[in-house]
Amino acid sequence: MITVNSLGNKLKNSIYFREILISAIIIALLLFLFIRSGLPIILTIFIEFAVFAIITMSLNLEVGYTGISQFGRVAAVIVGAFAVGSIPGRLMAMLMGLPYGVEYASDTVNFTVVPQINELLVNSWLLSLGFLLMCVILAGVFGAAIGWLISRPAIRLKEAYLGISLLAFGDFFMWVGHNWKGLVGGSVPVYVPDPFRIFAVDRFTVIVLFIFVVAFLVYLYLNKLTKSPFGRNLRMVRDNDVSAAAAGINVVRVRTQSLVIGSALAAIAGGLYVIYTGTVAAIGFTRLTFTFWPWAFMMLGGIGSNIGMLLGVFLLTILRTMIVIFRSQWFGFLLNVGIDPLWLEFTLMGAVIIIVILFLPHGLVPERVEPMLSANRVRKIMARRQ
Amino acid sequence: MAPWMSSGLIYASGLALTAGSVTLLYIVTRTFNFAVASLATIGFYVTYTGVALFGGLPYQYYPAVVIVGAILGAICYYGLNKHLLRRQAAEITLMMSTLGYDLVLLSFIQMYADFLTHSYRLFPRRVTMNIYDFELFGEKAAVIILPIIAVVFLTGLHIFLKKTKFGVAMRATIENPVLAGASGINSDRIYLVSWIISGGMAALGGSFMAMAMTGTPVMGMYAIPLMFAGAILGGLGSLYGGILGGFVIGMTEYAGVFALSQRFGPWVLGYRMGIPLLLMVITLLVFPRGLAGIPLFKLLGSLVGKKRGASA
Amino acid sequence: MLKVKNLNSGYGKLQVLYDLNIQVPDKGLTVVVGPNGAGKTTLLCSIMGIARVFSGEVLFEGSSIVGELTHNLAKKGISYVPQMGNVFAELTVMDNLHMAGYMLSKEEAKDKAAQMTEIFPVLKKFIHRKAGTLSGGERRMLAIAMGLMKNPKLMLLDELSTDLAPIIAERVMMEVSRMRDELGITILMVEQMAKRALEIGDTAYLLVSGEVRYTGKADDLLHEPELCSMYLGIKPVTGKEENFGLSVPEEGSEDS
Numbered sequence: 032m033i034t035v036n037s038l039g040n041k042l043k044n045s046i047y048f049r050e051i052l053i054s055a056i057i058i059a060l061l062l063f064l065f066i067r068s069g070l071p072i073i074l075t076i077f078i079e080f081a082v083f084a085i086i087t088m089s090l091n092l093e094v095g096y097t098g099i100s101q102f103g104r105v106a107a108v109i110v111g112a113f114a115v116g117s118i119p120g121r122l123m124a125m126l127m128g129l130p131y132g133v134e135y136a137s138d139t140v141n142f143t144v145v146p147q148i149n150e151l152l153v154n155s156w157l158l159s160l161g162f163l164l165m166c167v168i169l170a171g172v173f174g175a176a177i178g179w180l181i182s183r184p185a186i187r188l189k190e191a192y193l194g195i196s197l198l199a200f201g202d203f204f205m206w207v208g209h210n211w212k213g214l215v216g217g218s219v220p221v222y223v224p225d226p227f228r229i230f231a232v233d234r235f236t237v238i239v240l241f242i243f244v245v246a247f248l249v250y251l252y253l254n255k256l257t258k259s260p261f262g263r264n265l266r267m268v269r270d271n272d273v274s275a276a277a278a279g280i281n282v283v284r285v286r287t288q289s290l291v292i293g294s295a296l297a298a299i300a301g302g303l304y305v306i307y308t309g310t311v312a313a314i315g316f317t318r319l320t321f322t323f324w325p326w327a328f329m330m331l332g333g334i335g336s337n338i339g340m341l342l343g344v345f346l347l348t349i350l351r352t353m354i355v356i357f358r359s360q361w362f363g364f365l366l367n368v369g370i371d372p373l374w375l376e377f378t379l380m381g382a383v384i385i386i387v388i389l390f391l392p393h394g395l396v397p398e399r400v401e402p403m404l405s406a407n408r409v410r411k412i413m414a415r416r417q
Numbered sequence: 418m419a420p421w422m423s424s425g426l427i428y429a430s431g432l433a434l435t436a437g438s439v440t441l442l443y444i445v446t447r448t449f450n451f452a453v454a455s456l457a458t459i460g461f462y463v464t465y466t467g468v469a470l471f472g473g474l475p476y477q478y479y480p481a482v483v484i485v486g487a488i489l490g491a492i493c494y495y496g497l498n499k500h501l502l503r504r505q506a507a508e509i510t511l512m513m514s515t516l517g518y519d520l521v522l523l524s525f526i527q528m529y530a531d532f533l534t535h536s537y538r539l540f541p542r543r544v545t546m547n548i549y550d551f552e553l554f555g556e557k558a559a560v561i562i563l564p565i566i567a568v569v570f571l572t573g574l575h576i577f578l579k580k581t582k583f584g585v586a587m588r589a590t591i592e593n594p595v596l597a598g599a600s601g602i603n604s605d606r607i608y609l610v611s612w613i614i615s616g617g618m619a620a621l622g623g624s625f626m627a628m629a630m631t632g633t634p635v636m637g638m639y640a641i642p643l644m645f646a647g648a649i650l651g652g653l654g655s656l657y658g659g660i661l662g663g664f665v666i667g668m669t670e671y672a673g674v675f676a677l678s679q680r681f682g683p684w685v686l687g688y689r690m691g692i693p694l695l696l697m698v699i700t701l702l703v704f705p706r707g708l709a710g711i712p713l714f715k716l717l718g719s720l721v722g723k724k725r726g727a728s729a
Numbered sequence: 730m731l732k733v734k735n736l737n738s739g740y741g742k743l744q745v746l747y748d749l750n751i752q753v754p755d756k757g758l759t760v761v762v763g764p765n766g767a768g769k770t771t772l773l774c775s776i777m778g779i780a781r782v783f784s785g786e787v788l789f790e791g792s793s794i795v796g797e798l799t800h801n802l803a804k805k806g807i808s809y810v811p812q813m814g815n816v817f818a819e820l821t822v823m824d825n826l827h828m829a830g831y832m833l834s835k836e837e838a839k840d841k842a843a844q845m846t847e848i849f850p851v852l853k854k855f856i857h858r859k860a861g862t863l864s865g866g867e868r869r870m871l872a873i874a875m876g877l878m879k880n881p882k883l884m885l886l887d888e889l890s891t892d893l894a895p896i897i898a899e900r901v902m903m904e905v906s907r908m909r910d911e912l913g914i915t916i917l918m919v920e921q922m923a924k925r926a927l928e929i930g931d932t933a934y935l936l937v938s939g940e941v942r943y944t945g946k947a948d949d950l951l952h953e954p955e956l957c958s959m960y961l962g963i964k965p966v967t968g969k970e971e972n973f974g975l976s977v978p979e980e981g982s983e984d985s
Contacts, residue, residue: 100509100512184698187702188701191449191508191653192649192653192701194512195449195645195646195649195697196649196697196698196701198642199697202690203690203691203694206687206688206691207691210684210688323520330513365528368531368532368536369531369536370528370532371527371528371531374524374527374528374531377527378520378521378524378525380517380520381517381518381520381522381523382517383517384513384516384517384520385496385497385514385518388497388501388506388510388513389497389500
């Protein structure tokens with residue numbers, strides 16, 4: 032008993048107490064879901080988690096570390112999705128001698144072309160892998176390009192002006208995708224060739240694993256980045272751009288870099304998401320799902336903390352999924368008057384944002400000011416000097 | 418009147434009110450209000466519920482629209498904004514808090530739409546409000562009545578701000594909250610009143626817009642970039658700038674789409690949102706502080722008071 | 730009238746004042762002087778509920794006013810004239826006066842405004858002009874008039890003389906001492922024009938880095954050579970030995 036108590040105290044005093052507590056809650060909820068509903072649900076949660084974790088972390092880089100009021104996250108996600116939806120398939124079609132121009136995106140042609148491409152991909156490991164890599168790289172490159180493009184006019188603006196301009200850009204991209212039939216089919220979704228078809232029955236599991244690994248790599252990369260001198264520059268610009276400029280930091284360049292990196296990552300997430308769903312429907316990339324949800328995740332997790340992002344996304348994704356699964360069991364009273372309990376997802380998100388702002392202004396895991404180098408590293412460097 | 422012009426006039430009056438609502442709240446409380454989206458939609462649903470269940474004209478429900486909007490604004494102030502203003506929260510936090518409120522309202526709107534479908538066999542998810550309108554001088558009555566209502570509403574607001582003691586106190590608080598507090602003006606009450614006014618304005622604006630576009634539960638969500646664009650175009654500095662900005666944005670959308678579709682064909686219709694947004698972005702590039710950056714509008718802006726901290 | 734006991738206060742997490750003790754006697758002119766950044770303005774802001782009070786007490790007429798909202802303090806009879814932004818630039822002079830007398834009834838406010846224009850005739854000329862168009866000195870007069878509008882028991886004046894021409898600053902100072910003598914108002918004044926303020930003041934506090942370094946009669950502080958030269962930039966009045974006295978102020982010796 033005593034040991035349990037002392038262990039409890041040790042935990043409580045640990046600086047990671049909050050993280051451990053939240054992880055315990057997450058694991059408990061996952062176990063509960065696993066027992067009640069089985070593995071597929073868990074996999075869906077994992078995949079949603081991984082995609083939104085990348086998007087939210089990229090948002091955190093721009094909002095939490097650089098202080099850009101990014102209300103147009105959806106723009107980069109869309110560009111990634113469009114890049115994956117329109118270019119690799121066309122390239123394959125061109126190599127195979129199939130129609131690859133504007134007509135590629137029309138539903139009748141697309142319907143026959145994509146299965147032929149899939150046919151080819153299923154038979155070759157190398158081709159599948161190459162195709163997947165091409166998708167990721169294309170999404171990243173286009174995302175970076177769009178981040179740079181957006182940053183040009185936007186970087187001169189401040190706070191609300193900047194936020195609203197970015198919001199407008201995001202909506203604009205969605206409408207372009209929805210109306211330009213030659214790109215990704217407009218209102219009729221186009222199919223995306225599936226590089227994971229080779230795994231047959233295990234396709235779903237492998238995709239989950241793959242996106243999960245990508246999310247983890249992004250986490251490691253951002254952790255490294257935000258602790259590097261560049262990360263310090265970002266925070267200086269965020270806290271006070273005038274004094275940062277006075278300290279010799281090129282504020283515009285730092286902001287641009289942050290937007291470019293963030294957009295590239297978000298675009299990769301968008302690309303992976305459409306590979307997972309297999310189709311690109313422009314109208315599905317709404318401001319609500321790909322800008323406001325990540326904002327809610329970020330605020331819950333704690334702006335400016337990467338581990339907080341992961342926990343925030345995980346917790347809310349589980350809660351969202353639980354509303355979907357248990358809607359008829361728990362919310363039958365709503366169904367009785369004809370109300371779809373799915374709308375509770377909106378209530379949940381809104382309430383989370385409000386509660387976090389009022390009672391948890393720094394989120395679940397507040398930003399920690401950490402030294403750039405650990406004490407050990409410093410000691411080693413000092414020793415080397417002597 | 419050409420159809421694009423009459424619809425445009427109705428739509429632009431609605432946008433002017435909503436953009437004015439955003440601007441008013443911003444200059445008084447520094448809060449960039451996302452909730453105008455849902456407030457506008459709620460304004461539409463109040464009129465729709467009225468005409469669908471009780472009959473009559475949409476116009477006779479406008480007092481109810483303003484009252485509902487005002488109550489929802491007051492709730493947001495008491496529940497949320499007040500505490501954050503006390504805490505001197507950052508602008509972005511204030512903005513996000515209204516987004517949370519907006520999402521909650523949006524979920525209630527969706528549920529209400531479900532409820533109407535289920536209980537009254539209505540089709541509230543795609544509504545054309547102008548079938549409830551009547552003809553006046555060979556035009557849809559809305560074309561004549563709505564701009565008049567808007568002008569009356571705004572004139573009333575102007576007189577309120579200019580002539581009444583409370584209105585002057587409001588302008589004083591906008592300009593210098595510390596001194597206003599030290600003079601014994603209760604800033605809480607000023608903020609509350611501005612929330613009430615802007616809530617009512619947003620709801621009224623939404624019910625206007627529904628006379629020109631299809632009313633849906635996400636209509637406000639769809640139009641919110643335009644409302645913001647109007648406020649931004651007006652420079653966020655003066656109420657009249659915001660109203661004008663909203664009007665310009667609304668008219669540009671209809672006129673621009675009409676002109677371009679005549680020239681390039683109907684495919685332009687799909688990009689109608691892009692035209693006013695493009696206008697906003699271009700204006701911001703030339704005048705980073707919106708129309709208020711143009712000397713003429715600066716003059717207009719000084720009528721109501723500048724953004725806080727702008728004066729010495 | 731006003732007692733500040735062991736006050737610790739500041740903005741956000743930043744503490745500016747440390748264990749401050751100040752007493753403002755009835756119908757007296759209390760002067761707080763000190764170098765830049767000593768926390769003089771913060772003291773007034775703490776009293777008015779604008780800055781954040783961490784601990785300590787502020788007693789006004791015997792009851793604690795910590796945590797009261799600013800406008801309630803105004804109702805209790807404390808009027809505060811800030812250093813910057815002490816008039817509403819976008820409102821007319823008349824509206825400014827009426828706003829300052831916001832708690833008064835309409836007739837009272839009218840009477841009081843008429844009274845103010847008599848005390849400060851300069852305001853009468855510009856009564857319908859926007860306050861933003863007034864000159865620095867006129868603005869300061871308007872600010873004082875606004876402070877007087879609500880029949881205050883206690884007036885807090887924040888650096889009235891800053892960036893005014895010396896001759897106008899002098900007139901503002903005269904106005905302040907007249908207010909004490911003729912209207913019998915208790916005044917707590919924060920000043921950078923230390924010498925002049927100490928000459929007209931009754932009690933003085935020297936505030937340095939958020940702590941009180943000197944408490945006593947205002948005249949006596951002028952006779953503290955070390956404090957004066959170190960913190961106030963005043964050539965000390967050596968008084969008895971050389972017998973220069975208060976009547977011979979040295980030109981250009983004031984800190985600004």
